[in-house]
Amino acid sequence: SSPEFDATQVDPTTVELAGAGVAVRGKGKSMAHEEDVNEDGLVDLVVQVETQSFGDLGAGGTVELTGTTFGGENIVGYDEIIIVPPE
Numbered sequence: 001s002s003p004e005f006d007a008t009q010v011d012p013t014t015v016e017l018a019g020a021g022v023a024v025r026g027k028g029k030s031m032a033h034e035e036d037v038n039e040d041g042l043v044d045l046v047v048q049v050e051t052q053s054f055g056d057l058g059a060g061g062t063v064e065l066t067g068t069t070f071g072g073e074n075i076v077g078y079d080e081i082i083i084v085p086p087e
Contacts, residue, residue: 007044015049057083
C-alpha cells in the first residue's frame, strides 16, 4: 500500500505475477493475507504465487504483476525478482 493506493482493496483471486496466479490451498482458499510488511503504518496485501507456473525465468528478472480491485479497477506493476535458489 501507499498513501495513494490501498492494496487491501485488490481481489487476491485476480492477482498474477509473471503469469502465475495466487496459490490456492484447502477448500479453495487463496494464499493471501494482510500485513504491514514494510512498517510504514499502511496495511499491505501479501500473496503467495504458484512459482512452478513462472515458466523460464531462470534466476529472475523484471516481471509484471496484474490484478483487479474489488471495485473493478485493473492494476499493473513491474519489479525485479530473484529466484532463490536459481533454476
